Amino acid sequence: MDVDAVVFGTGLSESVTAAALSKAGFSIAHIDANTYYGGDDTSLTLDELVQWADQRASAPRDNQSTYISAQRKKYTSISRSSELVPQSRQYSLSLAPTIIPSIGPLIDSLVASGVSRYGGFKLMERLGMFDRPGVVRSVPSSKEDVFKSKELSLVDKRRLMRFLVFAAGEFESATELKGKENVPFFNFLRDVFSLDERTARSVAYGLAFCVSAQDPTLSALQRLRRYSKSVGRYGPSAFLVGHYGGIGEVAQGFCRTSAVSGGTYVLGRRLLSVSSLKSEDNSPSGRKYVIELEDFPDQLACDLIISSPDYISTELFAHASAVMTSTPSLLGTPSEPYPVARCIAIIDRPIRFCAEASATRAAANADAPSGEQVLPEKIATGEVDTAFLVFSPSSVPSGSTTAAVHMLVTGEGSMSAPSGKWIVYISRPLLGDDEYSSSAEELMRPYLDATLSLTTSASDVAGASPAQPLFTLFYIQQLPPSPASTDATSTTLVTPPATSLISELADAATEQAEKIFWRAAELLNASRKSEDAKKVEVESFWPPLDVIEDEPNLEEW
Amino acid sequence: MTDAASGAAERSVQVKLVLLGEAAVGKSSVVLRFVSDEFQANKEPTIGAAFLTQKCRLEDRVLRYEIWDTAGQERFHSLAPMYYRNAQAAVVVYDVTKATSLEKAKTWVKELQRQANPNIVIALVGNKVDLVQPSQPSSDSVAVDAEDEADDATATPGENAGSTSGEAESLRQVPREEAEAYAQEAGLLFFETSAKTGEGIVEVFTEIAKKIPIDQILASTRGNAGRGGAAGGRAGAGQEGGVNLQENTNKARDACSC
Ligand SMILES: Nc1nc2c(ncn2[C@@H]2O[C@H](COP(=O)(O)OP(=O)(O)OP(=O)(O)O)[C@@H](O)[C@H]2O)c(=O)[nH]1
Numbered sequence: 184m185d186v187d188a189v190v191f192g193t194g195l196s197e198s199v200t201a202a203a204l205s206k207a208g209f210s211i212a213h214i215d216a217n218t219y220y221g222g223d224d225t226s227l228t229l230d231e232l233v234q235w236a237d238q239r240a241s242a243p244r245d246n247q248s249t250y251i252s253a254q255r256k257k258y259t260s261i262s263r264s265s266e267l268v269p270q271s272r273q274y275s276l277s278l279a280p281t282i283i284p285s286i287g288p289l290i291d292s293l294v295a296s297g298v299s300r301y302g303g304f305k306l307m308e309r310l311g312m313f314d315r316p317g318v319v320r321s322v323p324s325s326k327e328d329v330f331k332s333k334e335l336s337l338v339d340k341r342r343l344m345r346f347l348v349f350a351a352g353e354f355e356s357a358t359e360l361k362g363k364e365n366v367p368f369f370n371f372l373r374d375v376f377s378l379d380e381r382t383a384r385s386v387a388y389g390l391a392f393c394v395s396a397q398d399p400t401l402s403a404l405q406r407l408r409r410y411s412k413s414v415g416r417y418g419p420s421a422f423l424v425g426h427y428g429g430i431g432e433v434a435q436g437f438c439r440t441s442a443v444s445g446g447t448y449v450l451g452r453r454l455l456s457v458s459s460l461k462s463e464d465n466s467p468s469g470r471k472y473v474i475e476l477e478d479f480p481d482q483l484a485c486d487l488i489i490s491s492p493d494y495i496s497t498e499l500f501a502h503a504s505a506v507m508t509s510t511p512s513l514l515g516t517p518s519e520p521y522p523v524a525r526c527i528a529i530i531d532r533p534i535r536f537c538a539e540a541s542a543t544r545a546a547a548n549a550d551a552p553s554g555e556q557v558l559p560e561k562i563a564t565g566e567v568d569t570a571f572l573v574f575s576p577s578s579v580p581s582g583s584t585t586a587a588v589h590m591l592v593t594g595e596g597s598m599s600a601p602s603g604k605w606i607v608y609i610s611r612p613l614l615g616d617d618e619y620s621s622s623a624e625e626l627m628r629p630y631l632d633a634t635l636s637l638t639t640s641a642s643d644v645a646g647a648s649p650a651q652p653l654f655t656l657f658y659i660q661q662l663p664p665s666p667a668s669t670d671a672t673s674t675t676l677v678t679p680p681a682t683s684l685i686s687e688l689a690d691a692a693t694e695q696a697e698k699i700f701w702r703a704a705e706l707l708n709a710s711r712k713s714e715d716a717k718k719v720e721v722e723s724f725w726p727p728l729d730v731i732e733d734e735p736n737l738e739e740w
Numbered sequence: 741m742t743d744a745a746s747g748a749a750e751r752s753v754q755v756k757l758v759l760l761g762e763a764a765v766g767k768s769s770v771v772l773r774f775v776s777d778e779f780q781a782n783k784e785p786t787i788g789a790a791f792l793t794q795k796c797r798l799e800d801r802v803l804r805y806e807i808w809d810t811a812g813q814e815r816f817h818s819l820a821p822m823y824y825r826n827a828q829a830a831v832v833v834y835d836v837t838k839a840t841s842l843e844k845a846k847t848w849v850k851e852l853q854r855q856a857n858p859n860i861v862i863a864l865v866g867n868k869v870d871l872v873q874p875s876q877p878s879s880d881s882v883a884v885d886a887e888d889e890a891d892d893a894t895a896t897p898g899e900n901a902g903s904t905s906g907e908a909e910s911l912r913q914v915p916r917e918e919a920e921a922y923a924q925e926a927g928l929l930f931f932e933t934s935a936k937t938g939e940g941i942v943e944v945f946t947e948i949a950k951k952i953p954i955d956q957i958l959a960s961t962r963g964n965a966g967r968g969g970a971a972g973g974r975a976g977a978g979q980e981g982g983v984n985l986q987e988n989t990n991k992a993r994d995a996c997s998c
């Protein structure tokens with residue numbers, strides 16, 4: 184088989200690239216070593232997740248594929264509960280829990296490519312900050328919130344308001360920012376806007392999703408502005424969560440579009456060899472690479488390889504080039520990727536986001552006879568189906584003192600769990616320090632416990648015990664190696680993760696895909712030297728959707 | 741405020757449906773008949789997959805079928821799992837004039853029962869009954885496609901044949917009773933259809949629609965959206981769990997005749 188490009192890995196970035204290349208008119212073969220789509224971004228059924236974990240946790244075997252060796256290095260300290268949970272196939276568990284800002288490259292691409300028609304999204308219901316066991320604080324993000332807030336003094340309200348107006352504007356040229364682009368955001372909030380400690384924490388961790396007090400000001404401001412602009416596009420929240428486990432499903436959608444445009448898909452095949460043909464005369468097809476897959480009828484010949492780092496052997500790495508999103512982009516300056524300790528848990532009682540006020544009221548009620556526990560309007564149940572929680576540094580005993588930790592819960596409403604079950608994802612950035620000596624489970628347990636404390640609402644009978652998870656998986660996701668070279672002429676393009684931040688992942692992957700797409704189009708057209716090989720004219724990342732695709736019925740024939 | 745919140749999709753239930761089956765059994769033709777009420781005598785093999793939508797009215801409800809028509813000749817069997825994974829319905833098609841196509845259909849059914857959503861509604865569809873009906877002379881144009889069919893897609897034997905009634909009968913390789921018995925045993929809906937004449941096509945989709953647990957789907961997409969919780973209060977009535985990303989989806993779409 185002879186194609187323009189072979190893409191290894193079906194993670195979001197590679198899948199978006201594959202779709203864009205196919206739609207532009209390049210021929211591609213898209214390969215994944217797994218039998219499922221999505222790579223490190225995939226969503227799996229519970230049985231599949233267990234298999235996934237066990238395969239990576241088991242002792243290395245001889246003759247292991249490059250991919251599996253790379254995966255075993257990437258996913259470490261894996262431990263899971265062993266009890267079986269029924270209804271495995273009704274769960275879609277994500278390896279890359281993500282919240283997607285309503286405005287940004289991914290949403291743009293979903294709409295422009297037509298992939299948005301293939302999948303569904305749910306609006307985030309709630310966003311809060313962990314306060315103490317059982318209590319979640321909401322984050323004042325709009326003028327109305329600030330105005331209504333009972334926690335803030337009048338002076339603080341005025342200061343916060345002033346900051347929010349600043350952050351919504353064209354701050355890049357503002358005098359307040361000049362020379363302070365890289366100072367820690369936290370200091371900036373305190374020193375320039377005189378926000379008190381508590382408010383500064385809310386803004387830095389709860390609105391801009393800083394992961395540490397050291398995060399630089401400019402990128403935090405850029406995120407904050409984008410998130411606040413996202414509010415109202417699809418509803419009251421800035422963020423969306425994909426149905427069926429999130430970006431794994433989104434990645435599949437892009438693969439589908441690629442297939443509809445003629446992309447060839449090969450899954451579950453091990454990559455045996457990639458040989459690069461120095462002289463094109465050696466190659467019967469005139470292509471640069473010949474690729475062999477296990478149990479695959481013919482060789483794949485191509486001019487360009489685009490690959491997630493896990494498929495690249497040491498030899499190939501030497502002349503591979505990383506396509507990074509390190510240059511300032513639409514998204515602003517990306518935050519450096521970091522390793523993440525993760526916990527995935529399944530629970531059978533809802534998490535409640537009980538605000539301070541109702542919790543205090545309920546605390547007063549706790550002593551009262553149980554008949555009085557129904558609070559006015561029942562607002563205080565605070566049950567969430569799909570919600571996001573920030574643990575700021577030092578907010579949990581024996582948790583991190585330097586890193587903010589993020590918790591995403593998704594339930595039936597996002598089609599990711601059966602009725603009455605919820606999936607909890609906790610992500611803890613590992614920013615160095617001594618954290619590396621601890622196991623994933625040790626790192627995550629305090630946060631899981633804190634999350635579970637939210638399953639007993641303050642209005643419960645005092646002493647009600649928190650939910651016990653039906654399933655838990657802990658692991659650490661390390662960073663993959665990244666080629667040192669960024670040589671623009673290399674025809675092996677590698678896609679290292681551009682960020683680890685839960686709210687930026689999807690957009691960063693899409694931006695990376697766009698960069699790769701343009702680079703790939705250029706390289707492929709350059710390799711079409713002979714007269715009979717017509718160059719593919721590429722005008723935009725996504726060609727306009729065929730009018731026919733917008734017609735009521737006939738979308739693709 | 742947002743187009744999505746006021747979207748016309750509000751009351752329609754989205755049903756993801758996938759078509760599976762051997763190459764050239766008529767999957768694309770069945771969909772084309774359902775969606776556009778057309779037939780193309782020399783339909784080209786599907787490459788990769790195709791995506792179509794069609795609304796279907798059922799009593800007071802509107803179903804919006806999102807149809808994934810897969811390629812029977814897909815060589816690596818890599819795409820299909822992606823399509824049926826979260827599908828609520830599957831139509832497994834075979835060709836009544838080709839016994840091996842029923843065998844292929846059975847392997848699809850097995851795979852679906854093993855891997856797909858456990859509540860998936862599966863319909864087994866024996867297509868091209870026009871070729872085995874004495875009263876239905878097959879047109880010349882049908883004969884053309886035998887040549888057009890690609891590599892591994894074997895030509896339908898009947899298509900080159902003339903159409904006297906005796907010959908037509910003898911073209912049938914899969915007796916209706918046999919397939920029906922299998923369908924019953926495996927818990928499938930069963931139909932015989934002709935994409936060419938339109939016979940039985942709409943029924944496939946209406947009968948599936950009747951078996952889809954619509955209320956359950958509605959509950960799961962809508963159910964939790966209202967839980968605004970303490971700060972936000974209840975979400976607006978128009979807001980459902982699902983968000984439609986396209987701003988321009990409010991166009992009226994014709995409901996099918998069913
Ligand atoms: N006589 C007759 N011919 C049919 C019928 N349905 C489809 N055909 C013909 O059979 C051939 C194959 O039909 P397709 O709809 O392309 O088959 P398919 O299952 O989509 O094939 P792949 O896309 O390759 O998997 C075409 O030439 C059709 O015209 C039918 O009901 N009767």
Ligand SMILES: [Mg+2]
Pocket residue numbers: 767768769784785786809810811812
């Ligand atoms: Mg077809």
